[in-house]
Amino acid sequence: MSVNTQKKDINRLRLFSGSLKTELFLVIILIILFVVFSTTSDVFFKFDNLKTLLRQTSIYGIVAIGMLFVITSSGIDLSVGSVIGLSGVITAICLSRGLPLPIAIILSLVLSAAVGLVNGALVHDGKVPPFIATMGTMTVVRALIMLITGAKMISGLPKAFKGLAQMNVIGLPFLFVAWFIIILIAWFITKKTVFGRNIFAYGSNKEAARLSGINVRTTIYGVYIFSSVICGIAGILLTARLGNGVPTAGDGYELDAIAAAVVGGASLDGGEGSVIGAVLGAIIMATLRQGGTLLGINSFILEIIIGSLIVIAVLLDKMRKH
Amino acid sequence: MPVQYENVVEMKGITKEFPGVKALTEVDLEIRPGEVHALVGENGAGKSTIIKILMGVYTKSSGQIRVEGRKVEIKSPLHAQELGLGAVYQDVNLAQHLSVAENFFMGQMPKNKLGMIDYQRMYLETKEIMDSMEIHVDPRIIVGSLSVAQQEMVTIGKMLHRKAKLVIFDEPTALLTNDETEQLFKIIHMLKEKNVGIIYISHRIEEIFHICDRATVLKDGVKVDTVCTRDITESDLISMMVGRDVADMYEIEHEKPGEVILKVENLTRKEAFKNINFEVKKGEIFGLFGLVGSGRTEIVRSIFGADLKEEGNVYLYDEKADFTSPSQGIHAGLALIPENRKEQGIALGLSIATNTNMVAIDKITRFGVINNKKGIEVAEKFREKLRTKAPTVHQLVKNLSGGNQQKVVISKWLAKGSDIFIFDEPTTGVDVGAKMEIYKIFETLIKEGKTIIIISSYLPEVIGLADRMLIMYEGRQMSILQREEFQDEKILRLASGIQ
Known part of the structure; x- marks a missing residue:
């Protein structure tokens, strides 16, 4: 009996570590990056820079x-x-x-x-590929x-709003606190709510989920609306950070977001x-950019490194899983 | 030149070890020219490992392989093909968007003087081979537009064209109708006459006795014996496979049916079925028999709410039950265990626990928050009840065998506490041992007052299990028979449209 429960515990442990492996692997990469950048650049590890x-x-x-x-619902945005x-410009x-x-x-x-x-309707009711x-x-x-903007920047935003981006809450940047709250909410949704479960079920097997x-x-409507609302929040925060309503703000973010999710172990299937x-995927990419810039690495070379990293991370993850 | 070898393929002392598991231990297998040799055993007995070694997918750990007497090391699938070994799988391996001829010549397209592909020659040669098989398919036609049966025939033709010496058939009849099966058997006979060696794998014991000369039985990666099918009976063979005596596997205790709980009136969906009328009583096992494509699956999907019907009514407990979505059907107590487990029944990438709680998620949710601990308890309970073989309920479903996956699908509905269980082809790709366990589950279900509707294209299964049976032919209801009236011949005649 006790042998049996012991065995069960070991199994549980193994499965637990199995599900954490991708994250563990990412943490190791992150630590390596931090060590490399802190030893090669004396400003990198400064509190201000980290902020x-x-x-x-x-x-x-x-x-x-x-x-x-x-992505977990087998779509893409x-x-x-x-x-x-849009959200930034409207706020401005x-x-x-x-x-x-x-x-x-x-x-x-x-x-x-x-x-x-609209995205949800097109994908679900219109059967248009995401x-x-x-x-x-x-x-x-x-x-x-x-x-709407005539392609012109919108300025003249109140100081208090611009201050948001520089504000600290209990010693941490407000932007980070906002992110952290969203992480908590998202984590709760995926682990503890029926909606979260359904995203995985639907993403894993559409017909089985329906039946x-x-x-x-x-x-489907849920994931696309969630994604857009989250981006709406990001747009407001970005406007505060930029201090103006910039019509081109957010351009190209989709690829970085996809990269972060995929480096973090998400499957496009x-x-x-x-x-x-x-989250770890996003931090790794940002650390590379920031550290590389501080070191004065040629920005084209930096992009080569980042592009390769995305592919290598996914390759390693696939190899580990098979 | 005289034939200098006795066997087309000879495997001696084949052992295959995976990290931590020994899949095969010193297995011998000899295939003579012109012989149909059955390879039988439960799932996990090592059949597919042997096949994969022959086809160059796995490399053996030790042992010897001879092809036509010559010792060979099969290095890759391509190498296996070059040696003249070919396989027909149930899920056909053809390029769906290319033509029949292009598939025949894939990788070795003939060229004309200008160095361009010689389509004329391709079409001509393809047609010759197809004609010799008495299959009349235009070589120019796109493979994807052919039926599964035709595609299977094209695969066989492709092997003939490549002058295969050994052809492996892996569950070739799983998706075929009776007529198509007959046609396949004819072609197998033709291959025999050409002295091709054949390995035949099927869960359908009757077929093995019908078409095979010898059978090699595997159990847990070890060869039990090689026997001539003439010398033994079906139940001998099953006993060898499962290692114990098998009584009639369909022998389960039936309940006395109660009141009518499901009533179907004039149900019609023009493309699929017309004017269907039947009643199902509480505690009954109601069979729906017909060939693939006769509309059986479509009927239950309409009742369940997965597809929309066009005309007619469904009553559950005397109340109108015209469902337009699966969630309505589920709410009313219906459960559907669909025919295509991997595509419709289960989320392979998720755990047993997640799959088990997929339908009855509200039972472990309070104020919108899921209680994962409770979910695991529920999954654990049904894992024990159905004896699903898995170390823990955290195991991903894709790592389970077919029979165990099916048990997870069933536990999903047990967790929900459904009343009417609709099983659509519940035992395809499930080995004999797990089959019997699934039938035991049927017994438990009706004992608990549940009702079962079973769809099967496998006649012995419906005859063995059902109290009554509705027979379909091309979307038409042919008859409803009582258990006393079950006769193979009569049922098959009705299912072929003959009154």
Whole structure:
């Protein structure tokens, strides 16, 4: 009997470490990066620099979490960058016309959610492949931003709003705290809610999920709206950080977000992925950029390194799993 | 030149070790020219390991392989093909978007004087071979547009074209209708006459006795014996496979049916079935028999809410039950164990626990928060009850055998506490041992007052299990028979559209 329970414990331990392996592997990479950068650059490990790093990572990191949800459901969301831009510009317009911040935020998030709703409708009801559907909304939304703003930057934002990005909460950058809260919420959703479970079930096997009575519509609409709302938040934070409403803000973020999720162990086939993994993926990419810049590495070479890292990380993960 | 070898393929003392497991131990297998040799055993007995070694997918740990008397080391699938070894799998391995001829000549397209592909020659040669098999398929047609049976025939033709010396058939009839099976057997006879050696793998014991000359029985990676099928009976063979005496495997205790709980009136979906009428009583095992494509699956999917019906009514406990989504059917107490387990039944990449709780998730959720500990308890309970073989419920379902995966699908519905269980082809790809366990589950279910609808294209299974049976032919309801009226011939006639 005791031998049996012991065996069970060992098995449990093994399975537990199995599910953590990707994360563990990422932590090791991160530690290596930190050691390399702190020994080669004397400013890297300074508190101020680390804070800048956290600030920069936060916005990418937030987007990566939305993307993780979509990827786990076996979809993809290319419209994230455009939604960031939209939400940022709407916030800036509202604030520059003197509307109160809460209204600006609500309006931005509602419009962001609307983009997610369109994505969900196209993917679920229109049966348009997610890649195409979100590529369409990406293009349309970005063009709308240009039309609204006349492709011009919106300035004259209140100081208090700009201050948000520099503000500290209990000694930590506000942006990071916001990210951290979103991480907690996302982690809770994936581990503890039916919606979270359904994302995995649907991503792993669509037909089995449907025949098991899972509400497929809610799940698909849910992930795309979640992703867009998260990007809406990221857009507001990015505007605070930039100090202006920038029409091109968020351009290209979709690829970084996909990279972060995938480096973090998410599978583009769906059904596989973790919030912690995506977070670590985002931190690794940002650390490489920041550290590389501090070291004065040629930016093209830096991009070569980052591109290779993405592929190598996924290759190693695949090899480990088989 | 006189034949200098006795066997087309001779495997001696084949051992295959995987890290931590010995899949095969000193197995011998000899295939004579023109012989149909069955390879039988439960899932996990080592059949597919042997085949994969022959086909160059795995390399053996030790032992010898001779092809036509010459000692060979099979290095890769390509090498196996070059040696004249070929296989027909149940899920056909053809390029779906290319034509029949292009598939025949893949990797060795003939060229004309200008160095371009010589399509004329390809079409001509392909047609010759297909004609010799009495299969009339245009060589230009795209493979994806052919039926599964036709695709299987094309695969065989491709092997003939490559002058295969040994052809392995792995569950070739799993997806075929009776007529198509007959046609396949004819072609196998033709291969025999050409002195091709044949390895035949099937879970259908009857087929083995019908077509095979000898059988090699494997159990737990060890060869039990090689026997002539003439000299033994079906139950001898099954006893050798499972290592114990088998009584009638369909012998389960039936319950006395109660009141009518499901009533179907004039159910119609024009493309699939028309005017279906039947009643199912509480505690009954109701069979739906018909060939693949006769509309059986479509009927239950419409009742369940997975597909929409066009006309007619369904009543559950005398109440109208016209479901338009699976969740409505589930809520009313229906459970569907679908025919295609991997594509419809189960999420392979998720754990046993997650799959078990997929339907009844509300039972372990409070205020929107899932209690994972409770979920694991539930999964653990059904793992024990159904004797699912897995170290823990955290195990990913993809690492389980077919029979154990099926048990996970069933536990999903047991956890929900459904009343009417619809089993669509519950034992495809499931070995004899697990089959009997699934039938035992049937017995437990009806004892607990549940009702079962079983769809099968495997006649002995429906005859053995059902209290009553509805027979379908091309979307039409042919008849409903009582258990006393079950006769193979009568049922097959009805299922072929003859009154």
